[in-house]
Amino acid sequence: MAAPGKPWQNGAHESFNGKFRDECLGMQWFKNRIDAKVAIEDWRKSYNQVRPHSSLNNLTPAQYARNISTRNPEPAIF
Numbered sequence: 001m002a003a004p005g006k007p008w009q010n011g012a013h014e015s016f017n018g019k020f021r022d023e024c025l026g027m028q029w030f031k032n033r034i035d036a037k038v039a040i041e042d043w044r045k046s047y048n049q050v051r052p053h054s055s056l057n058n059l060t061p062a063q064y065a066r067n068i069s070t071r072n073p074e075p076a077i078f
Contacts, residue, residue: 019047 030036
């Protein structure tokens, strides 16, 4: 487990935090907490369902999930 406050040990978290800050928080002026909650939820849905991810071969998470669910699973070898 990585120690808190050590960004070089938490690369995935730091990458996400940077994207969240740049793409959501830095682009919004929130009027109140409800406004912030709505904007952040919209960004979260976009990030998790619409935006292509390089780690998923540039597919959206929804496309990737559909591809996985439609594949014929190979039988387990015991």
